[in-house]
Each structure stands twice: as structure tokens, then as C-alpha cells.
Amino acid sequence: MATKTKKGKDGTTEQKIKEAARKLFTQKGFAATKTRDIANEAGINLALLNYYFRSKEKLFDIIMSENLEQFIRGVAVLMLDEKASVSEKLEKLISIYIDMLTQEPDLPIFIINTLRNNPSEMVIKMNAEIGAARDFFEKQIKREIKSGKIPQPVMDPFHLIANMIGLTIFPFVARPLLMRRANINDKQFNAYMQERKTLIPKWLMAMQNIK
Amino acid sequence: MATKTKKGKDGTTEQKIKEAARKLFTQKGFAATKTRDIANEAGINLALLNYYFRSKEKLFDIIMSENLEQFIRGVAVLMLDEKASVSEKLEKLISIYIDMLTQEPDLPIFIINTLRNNPSEMVIKMNAEIGAARDFFEKQIKREIKSGKIPQPVMDPFHLIANMIGLTIFPFVARPLLMRRANINDKQFNAYMQERKTLIPKWLMAMQNIK
DNA sequence: GTCTATATTCTGATAGAC
DNA sequence: GTCTATCAGAATATAGAC
Numbered sequence: 001m002a003t004k005t006k007k008g009k010d011g012t013t014e015q016k017i018k019e020a021a022r023k024l025f026t027q028k029g030f031a032a033t034k035t036r037d038i039a040n041e042a043g044i045n046l047a048l049l050n051y052y053f054r055s056k057e058k059l060f061d062i063i064m065s066e067n068l069e070q071f072i073r074g075v076a077v078l079m080l081d082e083k084a085s086v087s088e089k090l091e092k093l094i095s096i097y098i099d100m101l102t103q104e105p106d107l108p109i110f111i112i113n114t115l116r117n118n119p120s121e122m123v124i125k126m127n128a129e130i131g132a133a134r135d136f137f138e139k140q141i142k143r144e145i146k147s148g149k150i151p152q153p154v155m156d157p158f159h160l161i162a163n164m165i166g167l168t169i170f171p172f173v174a175r176p177l178l179m180r181r182a183n184i185n186d187k188q189f190n191a192y193m194q195e196r197k198t199l200i201p202k203w204l205m206a207m208q209n210i211k
Numbered sequence: 212m213a214t215k216t217k218k219g220k221d222g223t224t225e226q227k228i229k230e231a232a233r234k235l236f237t238q239k240g241f242a243a244t245k246t247r248d249i250a251n252e253a254g255i256n257l258a259l260l261n262y263y264f265r266s267k268e269k270l271f272d273i274i275m276s277e278n279l280e281q282f283i284r285g286v287a288v289l290m291l292d293e294k295a296s297v298s299e300k301l302e303k304l305i306s307i308y309i310d311m312l313t314q315e316p317d318l319p320i321f322i323i324n325t326l327r328n329n330p331s332e333m334v335i336k337m338n339a340e341i342g343a344a345r346d347f348f349e350k351q352i353k354r355e356i357k358s359g360k361i362p363q364p365v366m367d368p369f370h371l372i373a374n375m376i377g378l379t380i381f382p383f384v385a386r387p388l389l390m391r392r393a394n395i396n397d398k399q400f401n402a403y404m405q406e407r408k409t410l411i412p413k414w415l416m417a418m419q420n421i422k
Numbered sequence: 423g424t425c426t427a428t429a430t431t432c433t434g435a436t437a438g439a440c
Numbered sequence: 441g442t443c444t445a446t447c448a449g450a451a452t453a454t455a456g457a458c
Contacts, residue, residue, distance in 0.1 A: 013441075028328065032242035035434060045443055050435055052441095109323065115387055116320070117239065127391070134392075158393045158403050159410065162382045165389075170377035173384060176326055178376075180338070181345075182369045192369050199370065199421065206417045210410065224423075246452060256425055261453055263423095 014052050016042045018063070025063050026110045030117075064114055068126045070104070071111055076133035086144050089137065090204070094168050095197045101172045102190050108169050155208055163207065167200050225263050227253040229274070236274045237321045241267075241328075275325055279337050281315070282322055287344035297355050300348070301415070305379050306408045312383045313401050319380050366419055374418065378411045 020042035024033040035056050039046040053059040078084075078092055101107060138157075144150045155163070171178060171193065179189055231253035235244040246267050250257040264270040289295075289303055312318060349368075355361045366374075382389060382404065390400055 029240065029242070029324075031240065032328070034432085036432095046434085047436080047444085048442065054435095056434065109327070112320065112384060112388070113240075113324070117243070156403075158389070158395070159407070161392060162385075162389055162403075163378060163414075165385060166377040166381035167374060170381040170384070171373045173323060173381070174373075174376060177323070178369070178373055181372060184369070192367075192373075196370070202421045203374075203418045206421055207414045210413045210417055245450085247450095257452090258426085258454080259424065265453090267452065 013042075013044060013048060016044060017049055017052055017059075021059050022063050022067070025060055026067060026104075026106045029110070029113055030060050064118075065126070067107060067110055067114075070100070071107055072126070072130050076130050079133040079137040086137075086141050086150060087201070090164065091201045094164070094200050097168050098193050098197050101169065102193055105172050105175055108173050112173070151208070153208065153211060155210075160204070164200070164204060167196070167203065171196070224253075224255060224259060227255060228260055228263055228270075232270050233274050233278070236271055237278060237315075237317045240321070240324055241271050275329075276337070278318060278321060278325075281311070282318055283337070283341050287341050290344040290348040297348075297352050297361060298412070301375070302412045305375070305411050308379050309404050309408050312380065313404055316383050316386055319384050323384070362419070364419065364422060366421075371415070375411070375415060378407070378414065382407070 017038065020040075021033075021038045024037055024041060035049055036046055038059075039049055042049075049056075049059065053062070074096060075093065078089060078096070081089065084092070141150070141157075145152075145154055154160075175189065179185070182188075184192075228249065231249045231251075232244075235248055235252060246260055247257055249270075250260055253260075260267075260270065264273070285307060286304065289300060289307070292300065295303070352361070352368075356363075356365055365371075386400065390396070393399075395403075
């Protein structure tokens with residue numbers, strides 16, 4: 001890339017295009033986002049988009065890649081931490097995700113939609129990237145179960161994952177629906193999410209005993 | 212509509228188009244679905260689509276309307292039931308949704324995406340349609356809390372709704388992700404969902420005691 | 423009602439001046 | 441690097457024969 005020297009600099013034309021693209025792609029998806037909309041949002045000319053990124057598809061790939069990376073950023077490192085216990089890691093995971101999604105509420109729905117429509121090689125590759133950390137974490141879980149550090153009975157792993165992710169991420173996915181139903185504004189929604197940081201781990205513990 | 216006499220008849224051209232449209236719109240959304248794909252899927256000519264439905268947008272509106280209706284079908288009636296207690300209703304609600312989504316796994320993501328992009332008048336109207344039943348149900352909840360039928364302490368309504376919907380619906384939203392992560396097939400996924408019918412109410416009960 | 427052919431608009435991408 | 445003008449193809453919609 002010819003302009004790599006300016007990478008990250010805000011205000012750069014390249015950067016403006018990427019920001020506009022991220023906003024629209026993340027909000028509306030690939031097909032519903034028109035290149036003209038991106039150019040408009042970025043306040044630049046349509047031709048510049050192709051000058052910098054060659055095609056809509058390549059631009060989307062970059063955005064998707066960065067979105068995915070952000071979505072798993074820090075998580076792999078966190079999982080690989082040798083010192084932290086499983087329950088400590090779970091608490092931190094939930095907290096990190098809630099903070100991230102408070103900043104970027106559209107991320108989960110974008111990831112879900114993109115995974116559904118493009119199980120492309122890159123996505124699979126990204127998946128592999130976090131795979132090692134996940135394997136490590138899962139082994140740690142099994143170890144702690146064996147050693148009795150995690151109290152029995154233990155929830156089926158499928159349900160545990162589904163519940164943890166569901167309780168943490170779903171409110172952001174259904175955000176407009178929940179906000180309308182509860183008749184609350186952005187600030188109140190975020191306050192509820194902050195509450196959930198401490199509630200979800202406790203809830204998950206309480207659910208463990210159910211058979 | 213000129214062809215209303217054949218309404219509901221399967222095999223009708225109109226019906227074939229609608230079925231194809233429902234499948235594609237629900238799977239891929241409005242923008243990513245091409246009218247040619249619909250015609251193709253329905254095994255008819257492109258021109259017929261416009262003959263029956265005038266435009267892609269009108270066709271989409273019909274599909275969206277029916278999808279939304281299906282999504283809330285039976286629920287209003289269930290909520291308005293005078294005899295059933297709150298906890299009985301919750302159990303039934305969860306069970307109904309899991310059965311419905313097992314048949315139509317793409318429904319939630321479609322609804323969520325559509326609500327995000329088109330908070331149109333029709334959607335608001337639909338929302339109002341279920342509003343009365345919801346109000347009735349919420350009053351019943353308050354009554355049962357007062358009378359002590361629902362044991363204290365009680366979870367904040369926002370969290371309760373978020374948890375109930377999240378635990379029930381989210382697995383279907385994240386279905387591909389969960390299936391890959393747990394390395395299971397469709398049949399196993401559905402079996403897990405059946406399990407959740409009885410687990411979720413118990414989980415929700417156990418969570419009630421957390422402060 | 424159904425089809426083929428065609429009109430019309432939209433959209434992604436490029437050429438070429440500055 | 442940035443813009444205007446324009447092209448080529450895709451996508452929606454319609455005309456008109458049968």
C-alpha cells in the first residue's frame with residue numbers, strides 16, 4: 001500500500017473513507033451500503049474510494065477484518081493468562097465485552113450477519129486465530145473441574161457458552177427492542193449494562209446448581 | 212387484490228413467489244436479495260413478480276408483515292389468558308418460541324435487522340398491536356408480586372426481559388457460531404434447544420435470588 | 423396469467439483533466 | 441491526490457405478444 005506511512009493518522013482521506021465505511025457497513029451490511037453513500041459520508045469524491053481501496057469488496061474485507069479483530073482483541077491474551085482462574089477470567093471477559101459493546105453496539109449484529117453470509121476463508125482463519133487460546137481455556141476449565149476448584153454439578157458446556165454469550169451480548173443485539181419495551185434512553189441502557197457486569201457472573205453461578 | 216380468492220392455496224403462482232421471497236428475504240435481507248433470485252427460486256418468470264406484487268418493496272413489506280405476525284402469533288392470546296399464572300405463562304412463552312424458532316431459525320435475525328433499518332409506521336403499528344396484551348401481562352405481574360404469589364426479591368423488569376429473551380432467542384441468533392464452537396450438527400442443536408424449554412424457567416427462578 | 427423483449431434506473435468502477 | 445464525466449453491467453420495472 002502506497003500510503004502506509006500515514007496509517008492511523010486521523011483526518012487522512014484514506015482514514016476518513018475507512019471511518020465512513022466502517023460506520024455504514026457495520027450499521028447496514030455489505031449489500032445495503034452503496035459506495036456513493038460511503039463517499040458522501042466521508043465528504044469526498046466517489047473516485048477516491050477506488051483510488052485508495054480498488055473496490056467496494058476489498059474495502060469491506062478490511063473493515064470486516066478490523067471489526068472481527070476488535071471483537072476478539074484482548075480476549076485471546078486474557079484466556080491465555082496462566083495465573084488467572086477460570087472464574088476470574090469469566091468475570092473479566094464479561095466486563096471487557098460489555099465495555100467494548102457500550103462503545104460499539106452494532107458490532108455483534110455485524111459479526112453475526114457477516115458470519116452467516118460470508119463463511120469465507122478469512123473468517124475461518126480468524127476463527128483459527130482465537131482457536132488456540134480457546135483450547136487452552138477449555139483445558140483449564142476441565143482441569144479445574146477435575147481438581148474440584150469449580151464446584152459440581154457443572155452445566156453442560158454448550159449451555160454455559162450459550163448462556164454467557166446470550167446474557168452478555170444479546171442485550172446489545174436487541175438494543176432497540178429492549179429500549180422501546182422498557183422505555184429507557186441510551187444513558188439508562190448503558191447503566192443497566194454496567195449493572196450486568198457484576199450480575200451476570202453471579203447469575204451464572206446460581207444457574208450451575210440447576211439440573 | 213384480484214387474486215384474493217386463491218389466498219393461502221399452495222402451489223398458486225402467487226404463493227410460490229411469496230414462499231421464495233420469504234425464504235430469501237428472511238435469509239439474506241432486503242438489499243442482498245435480487246428479484247431475479249426470487250423468480251428463479253420460485254421457478255417462474257421475473258415479470259410475474261411485478262404482475263402480482265407491483266414492486267420488490269411491496270413484496271418485502273408483505274413478507275416482513277407476515278414474519279412479524281408469525282413472531283408474535285399466539286403470544287398475545289397467551290398473555291391475555293385470564294386463568295394462567297405468570298409463571299405458567301412464562302413457561303409456555305419460552306416453549307412456544309423454542310418450537311417456532313426450531314422451525315424458523317432465521318426469524319429473529321430477520322426481525323432484528325428489519326427493526327433496525329425500518330422503524331416504519333407498519334412496524335410501530337405491529338408493536339402497538341401486541342401492546343395491549345403486554346400491558347395486561349405486566350399488570351398481572353405487578354398484581355402477583357403484591358399478593359406474594361411471586362416470591363421476593365424480584366429481578367428488575369429490564370433484566371428479566373433481557374434474560375428471558377436472551378436465553379431463549381439468542382442461541383438461534385448465534386446458531387452458526389454456537390454450532391461450530393460446540394462442534395454439533397442440526398439435530399444435536401435442536402436437542403439442546405428442547406432441553407432449554409425446561410431449563411430456562413428453572414434458571415430464571417434461580418437467578419431471582421441474586422442481588 | 424405467462425412469457426420475451428426492452429426501457430429505465432442504479433451502482434461499481436475507470437479515464438483523463440487538473 | 442482529487443475531481444468531473446462517463447462507461448459497463450446489474451437490477452428493477454414495464455410493454456406488448458400470446
